[in-house]
Amino acid sequence: MRNILDIIEKRWSPYSFSSGYIEDEKIETLMAAAGRAPSANNEQPWLFLYTTKENKEKFDVFLGFLTESNRVWAKNAYALIISFARLNSSYNGKPDRYAFHDTGMAVANLLTQASSMNIFIHQMGGYSIEKVRDYFKLKDDVEPVAVMAVGYIGDGTNIPEExxxxxxKRRPRKLLSEYSFKNNLPEDFKKEEL
Ligand SMILES: Cc1cc2nc3c(=O)[nH]c(=O)nc-3n(C[C@H](O)[C@H](O)[C@H](O)COP(=O)(O)O)c2cc1C
Structure with a gap:
């Protein structure tokens, strides 16, 4: 019964990446998994843009978007992926309330597929949204979401000791009883009665 859960639990976000090459077909498999995610109105509001070590010039541009503290380890990854969400509906141009939610679901699929292939991904919110916007001359309703460092696991020799x-050690998770409830939400999450 746990089959997919084992793959999900295997995933974590390393700082250490090896220089191992990843074939384009493997990255396309990750993208295919992302594209199978459900989305409100089947909008599929996600966009993914990636570059790899094979294009050093572009890889360095992507690295330049990151904060210094992320660049120090993300430079060892084989690929960098930027996710974007289209914020307006393609049907009526109105704001799509679920654009970030749905993009996150696509990323979750991508992560689980990667985990099944022993490919590791460390996501980053530590980057300059403005730099990404300016560099790619993005329309207002195309919103950068996160950057992902992608690669095989390293031995830790190419990153600071800390x-x-x-x-x-793996990062802890909340107990199931702290986030999963049956029939009603605990009082902590409700307004106080007057
Ligand atoms: C949207 C998002 C932004 C994140 N930003 C950063 C970041 O800028 N730098 C970093 O080192 N980790 C970042 N992380 C990684 C989280 O800290 C990590 O996923 C979380 O602590 C759980 O650890 P795990 O992925 O190893 O299970 C980010 C994760 C997500 C989902």
Whole structure:
């Protein structure tokens, strides 16, 4: 019964990446998994843009979007992917309330597929949205969401010791009882009665 859960639980976000080459077909498989996500009105509001170490010039441009603290380790990844959400509906041009939600679901699929292929992904919100906007001359309703560092796991020798230490233990999760409820939400989440 746990089959997919095992793959989901295997995933974590490393700081250490090896220089291992990833074939384009494998990255396309990750993208195919992303594209199978459900979305409100079947809008499929996600866009993914990636570059790899094979194009050093472009890879360096992508690295330049990141904060210094992310660049220090993300430079070792084989590929960098930027996710974007189209904020307006393609049917009526009105704001699509679910654009970020649906883009996140596509990313979750991509992550699970990667986990099944022993490819690791570390997502980053630490980057300059303005730099991405300016560099790609984005329309107002195309919103950068996150940047992903993609690669095979490294041995920790190419990152600062402190980050290597962080890679040695997995990050904790809330207990199921803290986020999953049956029939009603706990009072903590409700307005106080007057
Ligand atoms: C949207 C998003 C933004 C994140 N931004 C950063 C970041 O800028 N730098 C970083 O080192 N990790 C970043 N992370 C990674 C999270 O810290 C990490 O996923 C979380 O602590 C859970 O750890 P795990 O992925 O190893 O299970 C980000 C994750 C997400 C989903």
């Amino acid at each position: 980050l290597h230490k962080r890679d040695e």
